[in-house]
Each structure stands twice: as structure tokens, then as C-alpha cells.
Amino acid sequence: MPVWIDPDLCNGCHGSRQPPCLRMCPGDLIVKDQTANKAYLKYPEDCWDCLPCVKVCPEEAIEFHLSYQFGAKGAKLIPHVHRTNDTITWELIDIHGAKETFTVPTKLIPVAIDEKIEEAEQAIDFSI
Amino acid sequence: MAEQKVIHTDILIIGGGTAGCMAAVEAKERSPKSSVTILEKAHVDRSGCLAGGMNAINAYINKGETVDRFVDYVRSDACGLIREDLVRTMAELFEYGVKRVEKWGLPILCDEKGDYIPRGRWNIKINGESLKPILARAARSAGAQIYNWIVVTNLLMDQDRVVGAVGFSLRSGALYVVQAKATIVATGGAAGLYRPNNVGDASHKTWYSPYNTGAGFAMGIRAGAEMTSFEMRYVALRTKDTIAPTGTIALGVSAPQINAKGERFMATRYADIGGDGAPTPYRTYGPLMEMKEGRGPVYLDTRGLSAEQTRALRAAYLDMYPSMVLYWAANGIDPAKVPIEVQTTEPYIVGGHCQSGYWVDVNRKTTLEGLYAAGDVSGGAPYKFVSGCWAEGVMAARAALDGMAQSPLPHVPESQIRLEEERAFAPLKRHLRHGVTPPDLEARLQKIMEQYAGGASTYYEMNEEMLGIARTHLAQLPTECEYLVASDLHQLMKAHEVIDRVDVAQVLVEHLSFRKETRWPSYQTRVDYPKRDDANWLKFVNSRRDKSGTIEMFTRPY
Known part of the structure; x- marks a missing residue:
């Protein structure tokens, strides 16, 4: 499974009907079980490995996995998006356990915790 | 009847991606x-090709280069056939688009003098992980x-004029009827026409966005728009398994291709057409022939990179294709010690790399009144990439503003909306026991295309007889689409994605059949016409589907 939402860490973004991971998936592949208050990847076979869901999760509850057919389990790649500055720190652990980190510049664009479905997006709290 | 939302707008943009967001900003400003x-x-924040990010702008006029030289380069790279007017006008706007997006917050790598750092002749390096949210925010703020x-x-028509579009909400199931004075189609190209490289939970581990399923081509085909050059498919050379872009390696650290024997086969076998700098189709065809003739695998030779270089290489992939970095870590691959294996992808239809798409005038107006096209859905201008899509978004917006000023109020008969509503929701209303599911039909389509229309398993080769079989099988599929079933709105979207690809595939096969030469080996390998034939075929192959469903083929001069 390309990405996996850890049910122990996912808090459903509290009462969010459409949490960020669900909204940022370009394939509409993540759904939220509103009763259990957990999000999950419903269609793993359609995942593109593009990672917006992983990067946007405020709880870092979404793990990025390679499809098993591509290589052994054990290696990890974890993006830590800094919510206060324009960088991402990627933590890389290879199959031998060696760790390496990369801090890469980006542009922080805030993502709201929920969003109404049918309203058109207006110019709201974002200024250029 | 579904809940209906009616929207009246001056300009409608179908698809909020690279071209669409830029078109929106330009129009509002x-x-x-x-x-x-x-x-x-x-969701516009992370939709389409840029969802994962980008690490370079691959079409830019670097210091010391000119628009004229760019046009010459693109003509040569496309084996002699391009719409020069389109390539030139987009190149003139690269600077405009890049500067704007930099102002909106995109980090572009600069040297100590403040000049952009080139990555190859027409490329600059960026930290573009957030490129899509940056564009979305700009469109929203505008x-x-x-x-x-x-x-x-589908498009909404008033006679032969496009006056908006109809769709449904993936969330509420409401029918959206948008009436517009001018419409810009910017939906991207088409993946998923052929069998993908990987199976199972990696079947969408494609290079091109698997969510770009040719909707914009299909709605244009159904409305009778003229299309061009579908036969110039795009077959990319990509890293093995992860299907990650190779420019990051080939251009980023100047790694040449080598075969299993360590031979630099491009420099030896393809010296007459530029060796490692041969036109892009040959840089797919060359390694493909090495593999076919038993000299594979093929690699990009990264051996000997410094520790600093390999680290920079991995950092560059994190901005665009993080799975490459995890793949190396999971397989114990150090690019400084082992060369990076490459493979070729399934064929895509994408007007931003090749030139398949709407036939447009220099202002990006299509052959349909009221409809403009920008980005990967627009034809005639290869080597577009991100910055060319921005340029076309800008031009389409300007032309749409001019066009709408003269546009009369549209009249859309209610019957047309009801017919489209029926067509759009039909898969939800059929009985599941007797239906065809979207994955079933997708598998059928991909099997036909893979085996008879030049898929990867036949080394992209085809002849008239194979294409004839593809044509015959494909002809059944529109009827099969009438058995498509969907159990929810997500499946309804999947159903329409396969309906659209069937329409695109039928036009594609006619284009492949019509061009009786091999102009772009691997993209379009006609084994029965193996040579490039400038005397007869230095011209565009175009098509138009009439109301009866017949696809008319014709040519346009260079």
C-alpha cells in the first residue's frame, strides 16, 4: 500500500467533515469514516505516490510506503513540514538503518482543517 | 432529477491546473x-500534474539564448514538424509567467549574482514542492x-458555439450547469489509454498524472472540434519501477545512457543525429532498441558522482518525486556506485511534451466558436512543459476576454441539459448485476491498445493490419459504455474517465493509421512505413468527428 493512515495517530481532524488529506488527494482516494472519526485510503491501487496527503496531515499520521513489489520494507521517508517557515525537512532511513535528513526550501501555503463542499472558494485570508 | 446548480459567468475555465490557474489570474487582472x-x-490546491511538485522549469530562455534558437531547437527535437507560430508565441511569454510565479512565492535557485541557475540549455532549477498550492492561491486571490x-x-452548445459546460459534483451529486460567454479548456492530457508499466497497488505509479484522463480532448471530439497530431504520442524514458523523470539525472548531473555492456550506445549508434543530444523520441528509441536486441538493461551512468552530488540529486527528487529517494533507500542503491536503470513508459497523449491536442489559432482559439485551449490539451506546440502551459493560459485568457466582448447572449435549450443529465448519471441508475464496471472496461480498452495500437509490450511498433484490428475492437466499446455501472459518485467519475478515453483512443488509432511514415520512432513506429518521408508527410494530420460519430481525417500544411 503506497500510503497508510495510522488509525492510532489519526484523530479525524476532530469534527472535520473533509480533513486536509481527503481534500488534497488529487485522485479522490481518501475517505473519512465519520463514525469512527478516522480517514483511510479507500483505493490504494489508484494512488500516484504524490504525497500531498502525507505532507498536509497535522498529526503526521500518514506513512509513505513503497509498493512492496518495488523493494523491501524497512526503509522510511518522512516529511516534516514546518508550519512556521518555508522549509520541509525530510527524514530518510535506509534498509540498513542509516539516517539522513534533507531540509529543502518551499513556500508554506496554509491549508484549512475543513472546507464547505458546495461553496465556491472566495478570496479569503490569503494575500500575495 | 438531480439537484441543479446554475452558474452564469463571463469566462469558464475547465480544469484548475497549471494552465487554468494562470488563465484565471490573467483574466481577472x-x-x-x-x-x-x-x-x-x-481540489485546486493539489490537482493534476503538479500535485507532487516540480524541481525544474524545463522551458526557459536562459541568458545568452534567444526565442529564435528555442524555436529551432524545438523543431529539431520534434523531428521537423511543429507549429512555429505557437512555439514562438509561448516562448515569448516564458519570462512573464516565470517572473509572476516567482513573485507569488516560488523559490527559484539563483547564483551569487542573482541569476537563475540553469539545468541544461532550456531549464532552470526550482524548489517547486508547493508549486500547485502557489498557483491555486494566486487564482483564489485574484x-x-x-x-x-x-x-x-460535456460542453454546452448553442448551435455550433460553445457556451459553457455541464458536470456533476463528486461530493453532492448535484448537476452543475455553467453558462459562459467564453470557455477555456485546460484539462491536461490523457494517461490510461494503454496498459500501465506496473500492476496491483502500483498500477497508478505512472509518470503522467493518472487522474488526467483525456476529458478535455473527449468533450471537444464529441462537440466536433478539430484535433491535431494525436499520433505523436509521448513515450517517456523513465527510471525503472518508479517511473520518475530522468532529466533530474541526465541534465542535473550530466549522466549519459549506457547499455548492459557499459557501451555509450547513443554516442556510437546515433552519432549522426546528435548522440546523447539526439531528439527526444530517439532518446527513447535508442535504449528501447538496446533492450529489444538483447543489450539491456539500460542505465543512466551516475557512477563516480561525489557525495555532494548524490545528496543534491536526492534532494532534487524530494521536490518532485519522493518515491525515487525511498526506492533507492529500500534497495540499497547508491547512485554514486551503481548506475540507475531506466525503462520506457506506456504511451500518453500530452500536448505539453508532444503536440497532440486541439488545433488552435495563434491566440489559442479552437475551431469551435467560444472555446479556447491551453496547456497539455492544446496541440501543435511541443516542449511546453510548465512554463509553456502558463504562457498558453495567459494567451487563452486574453483571447477569451476579447472574444466574449463580441459574444451574443447564449441560448441553451432545456432539452440539451436534460439529455446531458441523463447521460452523466446513467451509470448510477443501471442494475449492478448486469453491468460492466469502470475497471473492467478500462482493462478491455487497455488490452486492445496495448496489443494492437503500439503498446510497450510490442516495442511500440504497429502496422496497418494491427491498427485495423484495434479499430474493429474499439468500435464495440461505445456500445459497451452503455452497460457501465457505478455504485457511487467516485465510481461515476471513473465511468466517465473510461468513456472519455474510449473517445480519445478511437481518434488516436485513426491518426496512427493515417500517417504513412515513421516520423517519431517509438512515439509512432510504423513498421510498414519505417522511414521519415518529408516529401509526403511534412504536414499535420488532423481529425474531426461529425455528429454521426464518423471520424474525418485530413492534413494541414506545415
């Missing part, structure tokens, strides 16, 4: 009082009305 509406299939999760199923 030039004409603040005009209303601009974006219908987006996913005042565009953005509707997310709207799957557009």
Missing part, C-alpha cells in the same frame, strides 16, 4: 469586473470563483 469561474475535478470536485462531462 486584465478585466477585474469580469467573472471567472474554475471547475476543477479534484478573485476567481473556484468549484472543486466538479467532473465536467
Whole structure:
């Protein structure tokens, strides 16, 4: 499974009907079980490995996995998006356990915790 | 009848991606009082090709280069056939688009003098992980009305004029009827026409966005728009398994291709057409022939890179294709010690790399009144990439503003909306026991295309007889589409994605059959016409589907 939402860490973004991971998936592949208050990847076979869901999760509850057919389990790649500055720190652990980190510049664009479905997006709290 | 939402707008943009977001900003800035509406299939913050990010702008006029030289280069790279007017006008706007997006917050790598750092002749390096949210925020701030999760199923017509579009909400199931004075189609190209490289939970581990399923081509084909050059498919050379872009390695650290014996086969076997700098189709065809003739695998030779270089290489992939970095870590691959294996992808139809798409005038107006096209859906201008899509978004917006000023109020008969509503929702209403599911039909389509229309398993080769079989099998599929079933709105979207690809595939096969030469080996390998034939075929192959469904083929001069 390309990405996996850890049910122990996912808090459903509290009462969010459409949490960020669900909204940022370009394939509409993540759904939220509103009763259990957990999000999950419903269609793993359609995942593109593009990672917006992983990067946007405020709880870092979404793990990025390679499809098993591509290589052994054990290696990890974890993006830590800094919510206060324009960088991402990627933590890389290879199959031998060696760790390496990369801090890469980006542009922080805030993502709201929920969003109404049918309203058109207006110019709201974002200024250029 | 579904709940219906009717929207009236001056300009409708179908698809809020690279071209669509830029078109929205341009339209609002030039004409603040005009209303601009974006219908987006996913969420505009992370939709389409840029969802994962980008690490380079691959079409840019670097210091010391000129637009003229860019046009010459693109003509040569496309084996002699391009719309020079389109390539030139987009190149003239690279600077405009890049500077704007830099102002909106995109980090572009600069040297100590403040000049952009080139990565190859026409490329500059960026930290573009957030490129898509940056564009979305700009469109939002400019005042565009953005509707997310709207799957557009067809254009709205007033006689032969496009006056908007119809779609459904992936969230509420409401029918969206958008009437517009001018419409810009910017939906991207088409993946998923052929069998993908990987299976199982990696079947969408494609290079091109698997969510770009040719909707914009299909709605144009159904409305009778003229299309060009579908036969110039795009077959990319990509890293083995992860299907990650190779420019990051080939250009980023100047790694040449080698075969299993360590031979630099491009420099030896393809010296007459430029060796490692041969036109892009040959840089796919060359390694493909090595593999076919038993000299594979093929690699990009990264051995000997310094520790600093390999680290920079991995950092560059994190901005665009993080799975490459995890793949190396999971398989114990150090690019400084072992060369990076490459493979070729399934064929895509994408007007931003090749030139398949709408036939447009120099202002990006299509052959349909009221309809403009920008980005991967627009034809005739290869080597577009991100910055060319921005340029076309800008031009389409300007032309749409000019066009709408002269546009009379549209008249859309209610019957047309009801017919489209019926067509759009039909898969939800059929009985599941007797239906064909979207994955079933997709598998059928991909099997036909893979085996008879030049898929990867036949080394992309085809002849008239194979294409004839593809044509015969494909002819059954529109009827099969009438058995498509969907159990929810997500499956309804999947159903329309396969309906659209069937329409695109039929046109594609006619294009492949019509061009009786091999101009772009691997993209379009006609084993029965193996040579390039400038005397007869230095011209565009175009098509138009009439109301009866017949695809008319014809040529346009270079």
C-alpha cells in the first residue's frame, strides 16, 4: 500500500467533515469514516505516490510506503513540514538503518482543517 | 432529477491546473469586473500534474539564448514538424509567467549574482514542492470563483458555439450547469489509454498524472472540434519501477545512457543525429532498441558522482518525486556506485511534451466558436512543459476576454441539459448485476491498445493490419459504455474517465493509421512505413468527428 493512515495517530481532524488529506488527494482516494472519526485510503491501487496527503496531515499520521513489489520494507521517508517557515525537512532511513535528513526550501501555503463542499472558494485570508 | 446548480459567468475555465490557474489570474487582472469561474475535478490546491511538485522549469530562455534558437531547437527535437507560430508565441511569454510565479512565492535557485541557475540549455532549477498550492492561491486571490470536485462531462452548445459546460459534483451529486460567454479548456492530457508499466497497488505509479484522463480532448471530439497530431504520442524514458523523470539525472548531473555492456550506445549508434543530444523520441528509441536486441538493461551512468552530488540529486527528487529517494533507500542503491536503470513508459497523449491536442489559432482559439485551449490539451506546440502551459493560459485568457466582448447572449435549450443529465448519471441508475464496471472496461480498452495500437509490450511498433484490428475492437466499446455501472459518485467519475478515453483512443488509432511514415520512432513506429518521408508527410494530420460519430481525417500544411 503506497500510503497508510495510522488509525492510532489519526484523530479525524476532530469534527472535520473533509480533513486536509481527503481534500488534497488529487485522485479522490481518501475517505473519512465519520463514525469512527478516522480517514483511510479507500483505493490504494489508484494512488500516484504524490504525497500531498502525507505532507498536509497535522498529526503526521500518514506513512509513505513503497509498493512492496518495488523493494523491501524497512526503509522510511518522512516529511516534516514546518508550519512556521518555508522549509520541509525530510527524514530518510535506509534498509540498513542509516539516517539522513534533507531540509529543502518551499513556500508554506496554509491549508484549512475543513472546507464547505458546495461553496465556491472566495478570496479569503490569503494575500500575495 | 438531480439537484441543479446554475452558474452564469463571463469566462469558464475547465480544469484548475497549471494552465487554468494562470488563465484565471490573467483574466481577472486584465478585466477585474469580469467573472471567472474554475471547475476543477479534484481540489485546486493539489490537482493534476503538479500535485507532487516540480524541481525544474524545463522551458526557459536562459541568458545568452534567444526565442529564435528555442524555436529551432524545438523543431529539431520534434523531428521537423511543429507549429512555429505557437512555439514562438509561448516562448515569448516564458519570462512573464516565470517572473509572476516567482513573485507569488516560488523559490527559484539563483547564483551569487542573482541569476537563475540553469539545468541544461532550456531549464532552470526550482524548489517547486508547493508549486500547485502557489498557483491555486494566486487564482483564489485574484478573485476567481473556484468549484472543486466538479467532473465536467460535456460542453454546452448553442448551435455550433460553445457556451459553457455541464458536470456533476463528486461530493453532492448535484448537476452543475455553467453558462459562459467564453470557455477555456485546460484539462491536461490523457494517461490510461494503454496498459500501465506496473500492476496491483502500483498500477497508478505512472509518470503522467493518472487522474488526467483525456476529458478535455473527449468533450471537444464529441462537440466536433478539430484535433491535431494525436499520433505523436509521448513515450517517456523513465527510471525503472518508479517511473520518475530522468532529466533530474541526465541534465542535473550530466549522466549519459549506457547499455548492459557499459557501451555509450547513443554516442556510437546515433552519432549522426546528435548522440546523447539526439531528439527526444530517439532518446527513447535508442535504449528501447538496446533492450529489444538483447543489450539491456539500460542505465543512466551516475557512477563516480561525489557525495555532494548524490545528496543534491536526492534532494532534487524530494521536490518532485519522493518515491525515487525511498526506492533507492529500500534497495540499497547508491547512485554514486551503481548506475540507475531506466525503462520506457506506456504511451500518453500530452500536448505539453508532444503536440497532440486541439488545433488552435495563434491566440489559442479552437475551431469551435467560444472555446479556447491551453496547456497539455492544446496541440501543435511541443516542449511546453510548465512554463509553456502558463504562457498558453495567459494567451487563452486574453483571447477569451476579447472574444466574449463580441459574444451574443447564449441560448441553451432545456432539452440539451436534460439529455446531458441523463447521460452523466446513467451509470448510477443501471442494475449492478448486469453491468460492466469502470475497471473492467478500462482493462478491455487497455488490452486492445496495448496489443494492437503500439503498446510497450510490442516495442511500440504497429502496422496497418494491427491498427485495423484495434479499430474493429474499439468500435464495440461505445456500445459497451452503455452497460457501465457505478455504485457511487467516485465510481461515476471513473465511468466517465473510461468513456472519455474510449473517445480519445478511437481518434488516436485513426491518426496512427493515417500517417504513412515513421516520423517519431517509438512515439509512432510504423513498421510498414519505417522511414521519415518529408516529401509526403511534412504536414499535420488532423481529425474531426461529425455528429454521426464518423471520424474525418485530413492534413494541414506545415
